[in-house]
Amino acid sequence: xxxxxxxxxxxxxxxxxEKQNELQENAIASxxxxxxxxxxxxxxxxxxxxxxxxxxxxxxGHNYLYAFNDKTFAIDIFSIDSCRLINxxxxxxxxxxxxxxRIRGLCVHSMxxxxxxxxxxxxxxxxxxxxxxxxxxxDKKYFKNLPHGTIIMDNNYAVATMKLHYNxxxxxITFVYWEDENTNIFNIAEFLIETGKVKLYPIKFxxxxxxxxxxxxxxxxxxxxxxxxxxxxxxxxxxxxxxxxMRNGEIKAFGGKSxxxxxxxEPIKDKSLENLELYxxxxxxxxxxxxxxxxxxxxxxxxxxxxxxxxxxxxHVYQKKEMFLTVFNLNFEVLNxxxxxxNTYSIYTNWFVNSKGLYLTAYNPYSExxxxxxxxxxxxxxx
Numbered sequence: 001x002x003x004x005x006x007x008x009x010x011x012x013x014x015x016x017x018e019k020q021n022e023l024q025e026n027a028i029a030s031x032x033x034x035x036x037x038x039x040x041x042x043x044x045x046x047x048x049x050x051x052x053x054x055x056x057x058x059x060x061g062h063n064y065l066y067a068f069n070d071k072t073f074a075i076d077i078f079s080i081d082s083c084r085l086i087n088x089x090x091x092x093x094x095x096x097x098x099x100x101x102r103i104r105g106l107c108v109h110s111m112x113x114x115x116x117x118x119x120x121x122x123x124x125x126x127x128x129x130x131x132x133x134x135x136x137x138x139d140k141k142y143f144k145n146l147p148h149g150t151i152i153m154d155n156n157y158a159v160a161t162m163k164l165h166y167n168x169x170x171x172x173i174t175f176v177y178w179e180d181e182n183t184n185i186f187n188i189a190e191f192l193i194e195t196g197k198v199k200l201y202p203i204k205f206x207x208x209x210x211x212x213x214x215x216x217x218x219x220x221x222x223x224x225x226x227x228x229x230x231x232x233x234x235x236x237x238x239x240x241x242x243x244x245x246m247r248n249g250e251i252k253a254f255g256g257k258s259x260x261x262x263x264x265x266e267p268i269k270d271k272s273l274e275n276l277e278l279y280x281x282x283x284x285x286x287x288x289x290x291x292x293x294x295x296x297x298x299x300x301x302x303x304x305x306x307x308x309x310x311x312x313x314x315x316h317v318y319q320k321k322e323m324f325l326t327v328f329n330l331n332f333e334v335l336n337x338x339x340x341x342x343n344t345y346s347i348y349t350n351w352f353v354n355s356k357g358l359y360l361t362a363y364n365p366y367s368e369x370x371x372x373x374x375x376x377x378x379x380x381x382x383x
Contacts, residue, residue: 022257023263024240029333032382039359041083046072047374050363053155055163056080056352063354066108073101075114078375080354086177088116089129097373099123099132101139104153105164105175115163115173117153121175122191127194135193137175142196152186152221157318157348158280160221160236161288166229174226176325188224188231188244203244206235211269217279219265223288225363232289232298239263239286241250241300241332254332256286260324260339261304281318287349289328294355297330297335298328301360303327303347319347325358327382336382343367357381 006060032341046069053068063080066270075089090101105117113132116123124133135142137151153175165174170192175378177189177200187200201224203213219236226232230246234256241256257263265283268275283305292298303321311317327336343366350361362376 004365009014019049021313022058023238023257024253026255026257027331029329029331029334029335031336032327034336034338034380034382036038037149037379037381038362039080039083039262039379040371041078041085043373044085046074046088047076047124047375049375050262050346050350050361051076051375052350053106054352055106055108056354056359057111058354059111062175063177064108065352066106066114068091068103068106070103075106075142075143078094078376079293080359081290087128089125091125091129091252097125097129098106099125101129103147104155107164107166107173109166117160117173117175120151133193135248142191142198149177149179149187151189155349157285157287158187159218160223161349162224163288164223165226167226168337170228174224174231176221176224178221189224190246200242201231201246201249201307202279203231203233203242206240207356208234208238209235215267215269216265216272217268217271217276217283219280219285223286225289226292227291232291232340233284234289234300236285236287237265237283239302241289241328243332252351256300256328256334258302258324258326261302271290278308278311281321282306282308290351290353290358292353292358295328295357298330298332299353299358300328304327319343319364319366321347323347325380343372 051067053223055066057064065078065080067076069076073091077086079086081128093101100118100121103116103118107115112126114125120138122135122137123131125131143186155161155243162176171194173191175189177187185202187202190199194359216237222233222235224233229246233242240258255324262284270364284300323340325340326340343364346363352359356379359377362378
């Protein structure tokens, strides 16, 4: 009888665990057609053929790309429509216009109002690189009524993606604010520039994350895309997609399962540096929801798990991972899942959207068609 009770207990525990870790099923809608347009921009000796931090900007019907150049410490400006380099905005590190070199956020509001973020400092610069305003986001006057925490702003293919977002209507900047590593709650913080007030939108980690106490290597944080009044987010370790309504705090979960890859990562056991590198190589990684406001679509890119025996100390080995593009409508119904051409695109989260579609950086060190004299993109247009 005792054995019977034990079996029943284990079964119930298993059911509970399964429910906690359950991935949402996909809602399916009719697939879209698509086309690929190749973009090639000739470079000068200061420009790069691959950027990690990009921001698309449209003015008077013209599409521009602003790209942070960490080699020259400048912002390089390109015309996407005419496929040419327009200008370099040189940034200073010292003096009255000195900017922290560890830039992690870039958001263009207008040609003479560009936001940069680095090491808790938010800068508003003009078209010449001069600082118009500067904010220390950890100044007590902004966070005096909030618990101590950490600002998370990154664009890291191995960690998570949280891009700088400016809301022109509210005149606010949003970022991830993590109160305490020992809690399972993080916040999207909205910093109201004119008043200095901060609003917090608390979002909980999924049950699977909590069950394993966040032991997923560097994949600790959420990927976030802010599109007021919604916050779209997901986690690198699972295929679910989430929508947070900033008006009422309602959170909805949606299915985002891939038919090509695993849909959940196994927790890490050995946390040595060597194993951390191996862990990110052999596991999936789901990147951020990418809103296309022009076509009312949401894109998501993720990379496939790989076999341990394929791992090496080659600095580019992660670029061997296969990439997949999933397309959702705004109801998070899956429209398409596309296996992207192998060894063609960069995995370093350097993609962007404009009115023509989704642009992927067409550079991969294992490609047979590398050209260091051009900045190349493939534009995916869905219709």
